[in-house]
Every structure is written in structure tokens, then in C-alpha cells.
Amino acid sequence: xxTNELQTFLNRPVAQNSFRFGALLRLASVLAFSAFLLxxxxxxxxxxxxxxxxxxxxxxxxxxxLTGACGSQVTGHIEGTLTITTFVxxxxxxxxxxxxxxxxxxxxxxxxxxxxxxxxxxxxxxxxDGSYTVAFNGTDTVLTLPGAGVVFGNVGRLNLLFSADNExxxxxxxxxxxxxxxxxxxxxxxx
Numbered sequence: 626x627x628t629n630e631l632q633t634f635l636n637r638p639v640a641q642n643s644f645r646f647g648a649l650l651r652l653a654s655v656l657a658f659s660a661f662l663l664x665x666x667x668x669x670x671x672x673x674x675x676x677x678x679x680x681x682x683x684x685x686x687x688x689x690x691l692t693g694a695c696g697s698q699v700t701g702h703i704e705g706t707l708t709i710t711t712f713v714x715x716x717x718x719x720x721x722x723x724x725x726x727x728x729x730x731x732x733x734x735x736x737x738x739x740x741x742x743x744x745x746x747x748x749x750x751x752x753x754d755g756s757y758t759v760a761f762n763g764t765d766t767v768l769t770l771p772g773a774g775v776v777f778g779n780v781g782r783l784n785l786l787f788s789a790d791n792e793x794x795x796x797x798x799x800x801x802x803x804x805x806x807x808x809x810x811x812x813x814x815x816x
Contacts (some may be wrong), residue, residue: 631669643807673713680707688732695811698736706744722749734814741768741778758797766806770813776806 683704705728712721728743738786745763754759760782767778781801786794 673715673717675710675712676782677711678709680709681705682707682728691732691807691810691814694807695734695814697734697746697814697816699732699814702731702733703743704729716784720751723747726763730768732768732810732814735816737814739768739770739810739813741766743767756794757789758784759787760784760798768810770809773806773809775804776809777804779803 642730658765677739685700685702688699688701691701705726706728708725710723710725711719712723714720724747726743726745726747730743732734732739732741743765745761745765748758748760748762759782762782763780765779768776768779770776779801782798783796783801784798786797788794
């Protein structure tokens with residue numbers, strides 16, 4: 626093919642239309658991608674960031690259940706943090722809250738102290754019909770003793786459904802274990 630034949634071939638209507646179609650297709654793809662990025666960025670730009678509040682906890686209290694079981698005064702103490710993260714929608718309406726507890730729990734009697742830990746997250750989620758779920762995840766006051774293992778506390782997940790007027794409707798999920806070996810606790814706290 627010589628230069629004139631090549632020029633004629635390139636100038637034919639099909640070649641011109643194919644080139645124009647390809648250019649338009651590329652332009653349409655770039656515009657569609659740009660529109661997608663604009664929508665995505667405007668959605669994230671106007672989203673309200675969650676608020677976070679951390680509360681320091683340091684409380685001492687009588688432990689009546691253990692006092693009754695052990696026959697001597699047992700005192701409890703909790704120390705640590707509660708972090709509350711609140712999420713709202715673009716209108717500022719409550720959507721969800723996550724409460725994260727990181728606590729050291731102690732029980733003391735007769736000069737002996739038992740120490741446990743709480744590392745738990747509680748999530749409250751508002752549903753469209755006004756009902757809401759409350760999900761407990763993690764460990765709650767887990768006490769271990771040498772030779773006895775875990776003697777007190779809860780480990781796992783509990784998910785509850787409540788009506789808009791705060792009535793428990795259903796236990797959606799309950800997995801894990803609960804421990805309450807008061808004999809071992811009382812023996813460890815005995816004089």
C-alpha cells in the first residue's frame with residue numbers, strides 16, 4: 626500500500642466514524658468517572674463525623690452478693706475508662722452509639738484482693754421503625770484464680786431487640802459463657 630492509498634483508506638467515512646466514536650466513548654467514560662467521584666466526595670464531605678467522649682471511672686462500692694455469700698464484708702472497686710462514640714446522620718439525628726469499657730475490677734475482703742478485667746463494647750443501633758438493638762460484646766468482670774481458672778464474669782455476645790417504647794422484644798443472639806463460682810471467690814477472700 627502506497628502513501629496515497631493509505632491516505633485514502635484513513636480518510637474513508639468508516640475510519641473517521643470509528644475514530645470519532647472511540648474519542649466520544651473515552652470522553653464519556655472520563656465524564657462518568659468524574660461524576661462518580663463528585664457524588665462520592667460530596668457524600669463524604671457532608672457526612673457528620675462521630676463525637677467521642679471519654680469518661681474516667683474510679684468507683685468503690687459494697688458488694689452485697691459476695692458479702693452475703695462469703696459471710697464477711699466484700700468491697701468492690703472499678704477503675705478505667707468508658708469511651709462513648711455517637712453517630713448521627715446528615716440531618717443530625719441519632720443513628721448509633723458505641724460504648725467501650727476498659728476497666729480493672731477488684732474485690733477486697735480480709736486483706737485479700739482479687740483482680741479482674743472488663744473489656745466490653747456495647748453498641749446501640751436505632752432502626753427505621755423506631756425500635757433499636759443493643760449488642761454487648763467482649764468480657765465483663767472476668768476474675769481468674771490460680772488453680773480454678775475463670776471463677777466470675779461473662780464472655781461473649783448478647784444482642785437484644787427493643788421496641789420504640791423500650792420493651793424487650795427478642796433476644797437476637799446469645800453466645801458465650803457466664804461464670805459464677807462464689808465458693809472459689811469466698812475461699813480466696815477468706816481470712
